[in-house]
Amino acid sequence: MSLERFISDAISPWMKREGPESDIVLSSRVRLARNIHQYVFPIAADKESAHEVISTISTCISEESEEAENLEMLMMEELKPVEKRVLVEKHLISPNLAEQAKYGAVLMNADESVSIMVNEEDHIRIQCLAPGFQLEEVLHRANEIDDRIEKNVDYAFDEKRGYLTSCPTNVGTGLRASVMMHLPALVLSKKMSRIIPAINQLGLAVRGIYGEGTEAQGNIFQISNQMTLGKSEEDIMEDLAGVVMQVIQQERAARKQLQDGLKLQLEDKLFRSLGTLENCRIIQSKEAAKCLSDVRLGIDLEILPGISKTILNELMILTQPGFLQQYAGEVLTPEERDIRRATLIRERIKLENR
Amino acid sequence: MNCEECHEREASLHFTKIINGEKTEFHICEHCAKEKGEFLPGSNSFSIHQLLSGLLHGDGHVPNTPSSNFIPPSLSCEKCGMSYYQFAKIGRFGCDNCYKAFESKLNPIFKRVHGGNTLHAGKIPLRAGSSIQEKKQLQQLKQALQQYILNEEFERAAETRDVIREIEHRLQQGRDT
Numbered sequence: 001m002s003l004e005r006f007i008s009d010a011i012s013p014w015m016k017r018e019g020p021e022s023d024i025v026l027s028s029r030v031r032l033a034r035n036i037h038q039y040v041f042p043i044a045a046d047k048e049s050a051h052e053v054i055s056t057i058s059t060c061i062s063e064e065s066e067e068a069e070n071l072e073m074l075m076m077e078e079l080k081p082v083e084k085r086v087l088v089e090k091h092l093i094s095p096n097l098a099e100q101a102k103y104g105a106v107l108m109n110a111d112e113s114v115s116i117m118v119n120e121e122d123h124i125r126i127q128c129l130a131p132g133f134q135l136e137e138v139l140h141r142a143n144e145i146d147d148r149i150e151k152n153v154d155y156a157f158d159e160k161r162g163y164l165t166s167c168p169t170n171v172g173t174g175l176r177a178s179v180m181m182h183l184p185a186l187v188l189s190k191k192m193s194r195i196i197p198a199i200n201q202l203g204l205a206v207r208g209i210y211g212e213g214t215e216a217q218g219n220i221f222q223i224s225n226q227m228t229l230g231k232s233e234e235d236i237m238e239d240l241a242g243v244v245m246q247v248i249q250q251e252r253a254a255r256k257q258l259q260d261g262l263k264l265q266l267e268d269k270l271f272r273s274l275g276t277l278e279n280c281r282i283i284q285s286k287e288a289a290k291c292l293s294d295v296r297l298g299i300d301l302e303i304l305p306g307i308s309k310t311i312l313n314e315l316m317i318l319t320q321p322g323f324l325q326q327y328a329g330e331v332l333t334p335e336e337r338d339i340r341r342a343t344l345i346r347e348r349i350k351l352e353n354r
Numbered sequence: 355m356n357c358e359e360c361h362e363r364e365a366s367l368h369f370t371k372i373i374n375g376e377k378t379e380f381h382i383c384e385h386c387a388k389e390k391g392e393f394l395p396g397s398n399s400f401s402i403h404q405l406l407s408g409l410l411h412g413d414g415h416v417p418n419t420p421s422s423n424f425i426p427p428s429l430s431c432e433k434c435g436m437s438y439y440q441f442a443k444i445g446r447f448g449c450d451n452c453y454k455a456f457e458s459k460l461n462p463i464f465k466r467v468h469g470g471n472t473l474h475a476g477k478i479p480l481r482a483g484s485s486i487q488e489k490k491q492l493q494q495l496k497q498a499l500q501q502y503i504l505n506e507e508f509e510r511a512a513e514t515r516d517v518i519r520e521i522e523h524r525l526q527q528g529r530d531t
Contacts, residue, residue: 037450040434044448121446147480155479156450159486161464162474164450168460169467171453173476203469229464230471 003347006327011314012090012112012129018309019132023300024248026180026220026313027131029091030138032146033165033174034124035156041166042101042119050103053123060152061107061116071114076104082331085322091129093117114145121166122174124149133244135177135237143233162229172229177237179244180209182312184219184297185254186247192221195250203227204243210289210316218289218316223247259301270298278349280342288319288341307352315345359386431455492521 019025035041036056039049058073076084076097084098092112097104097120107116117125126145128138156164162172170176186192196206205226208216223244225236258266273294276287283291296312298304317323319341325332328340357365358380365381430437436448438456447453453460464472478486495518502511 035450040449041447043444043446044434044436143477146477150479150481154481157479158450158453158474160473161453162476163479164447164453166446166448168445168447168463171464172468172471172474175476227468227471229468230473230475232476236476 003344004351007314007318007348010086010090010318010323010326011310012092014111014113014129015131015313016310017131019130019134021133021248022131022309024181024183024251025133025244026182027129028134028138029127029129029178029180030135030142031176031178032124032126032142032163033122033170033176034126034146034149034163035165036123037154037156039123042103042121042123043166045103045119047103050119054103054105054118056153057116057118057124057149058105058107060149063152070110071107071116072110073105073107076101076106082322082325086326089317089320089322092127094120094125096120114141116145122170133179133241133248135179135241135244139175139177139233139237169226170228172227173231173233173236175228175233175236176224177240178222178224179240181221181223181244181247181251182219182293182296183221183247183251184293185258186251187216187219188258189254191250191254195247199223199243199247202239202243204240210285217286218312219293220316255297255301266301267303270294270301270303274298274304274349277345280345282338283342283345284338285319285341288345289316292316307349311348311352315348318344318348355381357381357383357386359383429456429459488521488525492518492525495521 015027019028036053039045039053042050042053045053054075061071074087079087084093087093087106088095088098090112092108092115093104093106094117097106097117101119103119105118107118108114113129115127115129117127126142126149128142128145130138130141158164163174165171165174183192186195199206203226205222205224207222209220209222210217223240225240227236231239273291276283276291277295292312292315295304295307296309299307299309299311318327321332321337324337324340324344327344328336332340355365357363359382363383363386365383368379368381431448431452432455433451434448436452438459441447441452441456447456461472495514499511499514499518502508502514
């Protein structure tokens with residue numbers, strides 16, 4: 001398969017569109033957790049009831065949905081490990097659904113902006129994604145799907161506690177909203193370590209999406225709400241959006257400061273990173289992420305012209321182990337992956353220079 | 355010393371955890387240690403549910419001290435069969451009825467997890483919601499009725515009373531079907 005073809009298949013169509021504030025906010029996501037009253041939750045379910053849940057959901061979605069023809073259902077049992085891994089790397093399913101769920105399934109629409117996980121921790125997890133900063137739009141979309149499903153099933157709902165979920169951390173609205181942000185200037189100017197505790201105090205979580213522990217590879221952070229009980233969906237979204245706007249302004253200010261004060265040093269760093277990506281023969285994911293983040297910053301600051309903006313999002317996903325192995329068509333050792341990763345990145349950048 | 359998990363067998367494994375300088379000790383028997391495999395050294399998978407289960411056990415592991423929030427071993431959910439002990443261990447409910455079965459234990463948990471909140475303030479499903487919304491409306495109307503009577507606006511009071519009767523009638527029918 002040609003690289004162009006592979007990339008176009010690998011990248012979710014919704015990611016190719018550009019959203020508001022896309023120089024900093026890569027994507028917005030909303031997830032609603034729902035359960036069906038008549039069945040026990042997936043952790044307590046036997047095979048029979050788990051399969052009934054799947055068929056109930058797939059029928060009521062195909063009955064109610066105008067997008068029915070677009071929603072494709074994949075059963076976890078029928079997928080190969082590498083296929084599941086690719087879905088995880090595209091953020092279409094959770095690692096938990098891929099590895100733990102016994103009778104899991106996922107329904108996805110054609111542009112992969114909607115995915116409905118079945119029998120994850122809860123019976124239903126509706127996920128909607130959009131490029132850039134579009135929290136209201138994704139919530140609206142998720143609510144529409146929620147209403148459509150609800151026409152045919154009795155949700156586990158309690159007047160006092162709201163939507164009942166398997167984990168006490170999701171009860172109430174069942175809503176988890178998150179925004180993926182690229183914050184290189186705040187990291188470079190060492191401001192992130194002060195911003196994170198401040199955001200945490202407001203009941204929001206900040207974490208790196210790639211990399212282990214506190215390290216955020218590629219300077220990509222996810223900010224999401226923690227509380228789901230006691231606040232309305234609108235309030236949750238408003239609080240999150242308010243903080244995200246603040247962080248956007250801080251990042252813009254930090255970028256400007258860098259450009260004003262350390263222009264040459266900044267250019268040097270960004271051009272070197274581009275050079276590394278263009279010339280590397282062996283590259284680990286950590287270094288690749290760092291260089292990709294630099295190149296993306298260079299694009300946003302118009303220091304590195306003529307490279308498409310989507311390169312960071314694209315290559316962060318494409319250089320994950322699952323994708324590398326899918327592209328190679330075989331299982332790779334970590335050393336082999338580093339070689340493949342370098343080749344893939346070089347070829348991808350060559351596509352830009354044509 | 356008895357095991358802090360089952361409170362029956364002799365504790366044979368003794369752990370000391372130091373997290374951010376805070377030292378906690380716990381003592382369990384081999385049987386329970388196997389069940390709680392994730393807590394054994396060498397395994398680094400630590401999930402939200404394990405953190406939660408720490409909360410659900412109450413403040414710290416203090417065995418052999420009779421406390422006010424003693425949980426009878428019989429406390430369990432009749433729909434899915436999950437016991438409160440199991441719930442506390444895995445940090446997840448087995449079904450929607452667990453919320454009713456463990457109701458008396460839940461407020462402190464929700465308060466800790468959701469910044470002091472225990473009551474839902476968001477979306478209500480359309481289907482289940484109609485009766486809930488009507489109940490809320492009913493409350494408001496009853497308050498308005500009192501106000502009209504106090505203000506001696508008897509005509510309005512009569513109208514409101516009729517609306518209340520109508521809603522009450524509908525709710526009653528809904529319950530019968």
